[in-house]
Amino acid sequence: MATATAPLATQLEELSSDEILRYSRHLILPEVALEGQQRLKASRVLLIGAGGLGSPLALYLTAAGVGTIGLVDFDVVDVTNLQRQIVHGSKDVGRPKLESARDRLKDMNPHVHVEGYETRLTSENALEIIRDYDIVIDGTDNFATRYLTNDACVILGKPNVYGSIYRFEGQSSVFATEDGPCYRCLYPEPPPPGLVPSCAEGGVLGVLPGLVGTIQATEGIKLLLGIGEPLIGRLLLIDALSMQFRTMRLRKNPNCPACGTHEIRELIDYDQFCGIGGDPLQDPHGIPEITPAELAAKQQRRDDFDLIDVREPHEWAIAKIPGARLVPLGTFTESLATFDSARDIVVTCKMGGRSAKAVRQLQAAGFKKVWNLAGGILRWSDDVDPSVPKY
């Protein structure tokens, strides 16, 4: 059984009469009972990310009476978070997520101690932060932090309850237990940057992090209590559209540099590992940019140029910059022949990521006069025309 630290029952702190009443539906479950509830109270769980997955995780673990919940997040609540990040409220927009989550959790259960780390998890601080916890729950939103969390958990021997989501699909597993596989056994390397869009670019069904986050919370509590069969050596695939749950077998890779050969003895540079900033072709700073203000001036001067929007038609329907032509990135290669290399070309998307890829494609095809609209349509709305809705 892959439990974390398991203090002897006699060493566990007693529950107050308030707590006994609050947790009564747990206490009458033979699998939890008084000792299990005391165990939860003595437990320390670290949540990486207080966003979509982190919200249900924090809420349910707090309600369940996990004694100490650590939260790592440096973000600020944005109104577009509220469609799924249910630990935050409308009144919290603009506040640090840590503060907002702490208030909500304290209100939900004053017996729980919430420890905040207002920082990005980095190779410098990860071991120090994770060391003090029994288990880690990975609810982050990027590959670099996922590999970092994995490696730190393997090095420290802390179970890592994994969950990730995209659009209508999710994955969950329990990594880095003593004999079980790790994230690198499942995916030895991340995809190159830009291949897999983020939730901000690709969208996510608001309920999906609720589905996946509550599965992670369930697995976390099972590990802390030492009950049931945790998702060790199994990958749970969740498809909300067909509402199918499938479990695949996950094996420990004997050649895994983290949990197999243990080549990875210390944390590496995960941005570099994930190809962020290393390859000049992938470097968004290496391509010509134009700001929304400069573009507006260009339009006012009636300069001769083409404005190409590489978003999807359903995004185009929400908001567009006047004078733009829609050429979704998926069909961009086929459309190259329709562009005139003699004219200036400005490429835009929602935030500037996909258009940067399109600019690279144009450059590779020999186009010389191409610019990426910095910050995309969101910054256009901020800097030039607030009547263009942000999404």
Add this chain to the structure above:
Amino acid sequence: MAVTLFLPTVLAKLADGRAIESTGETVGAVVANVAARYPNLAPRLRDETGQPYPFVTFYLNDEDIRFNGGFEAPVSDGDELTVVPAIAGG
């Protein structure tokens, strides 16, 4: 061998749907058959040399093909091949 390849929704739009019928003697041949029929899907399944990516896991029925010879893994009639690309959203 007749094998069904299952795609996640995000890739299904690059093909005719989520379940694609294909044939071949090995996983690699089954994937190559699909890749030839759906050129836009092809680069999401394997690299230019026809090799699997480290960030796209293939399950033959419920087993990761990496532990059974990768794209060389033999397939049987009626097998199900499921594509599970890495996702990172949270």
